[in-house]
Amino acid sequence: MTIKEANSYDHEILTEITKKSKAFWGYSGEQIEVWSEFLTVSKEYIETNPVYNLIVEDKIIGYYSFFHESENTIKLDNLFVFPEFIGKGFGKVLLNDFLNRLKDIGVQKVVLNSEPNAEAFYTKFGFVKIGQIETSIKDRFLPIMELNLEGK
Incomplete structure (x- = not known):
């Protein structure tokens, strides 16, 4: 198992991972299609943001x-x-790799918009819910979570 920086040609597999992972939580194919723009990882996104792949057995x-x-x-x-x-x-x-990587950057906090089904996962790492964003699905909200890194 290794974690290494993504290349722009990884965009298709990363988009596939994103869409299939999102669908895991019971969202319909139609809903995934509605979100397609937001769930797509473009070559440009990879070229302009830090993106790291988890590789197991060369996949x-x-x-x-x-x-x-x-x-x-x-x-x-x-x-x-x-x-x-x-x-x-x-x-x-x-997530541990991400948090370890931040030690070299010297930032004070991490924020994220969580999939509602993943909120408990982030809570285990010390993230706290500081708000929520309403989504296109009625009565569905994304938790806004924060982790204070000062003193860690």
């Missing part, structure tokens, strides 16, 4: 990406694994 099975939201804040934009790897510790591997 990309997951990834994460982030960007500077402000001078002292990083936004974890994506963290996805193929559905067959959900619940097997690979998300934890990715």
Whole structure:
């Protein structure tokens, strides 16, 4: 198992991981299609943001990406694994790698918009819910979560 920086030609597999991972939570194919623009990882996105792939047996099975939201804040934009790897510790591997990588950057906090079904996962790492965003699905909200890195 290795984690390495993505290349722009990884965009198709990363988009596939994102869409299949999202569908894992019971969203219909029609809903995934509605979200297609937001679930697509473009070559340009990979070229302009830090994106890291999780590779197991020479296959990309997951990834994460982030960007500077402000001078002292990083936004974890994506963290996805193929559905067959959900619940097997690979998300934890990715998130730990991400948090370790931030030690060299010197930021004060991390923010993210969580999939509602993944809120408990992020809570285990010390993230706290600080708000929520209403989505296109009635009565569905994305938790806005934050992790304060000062003193860690």
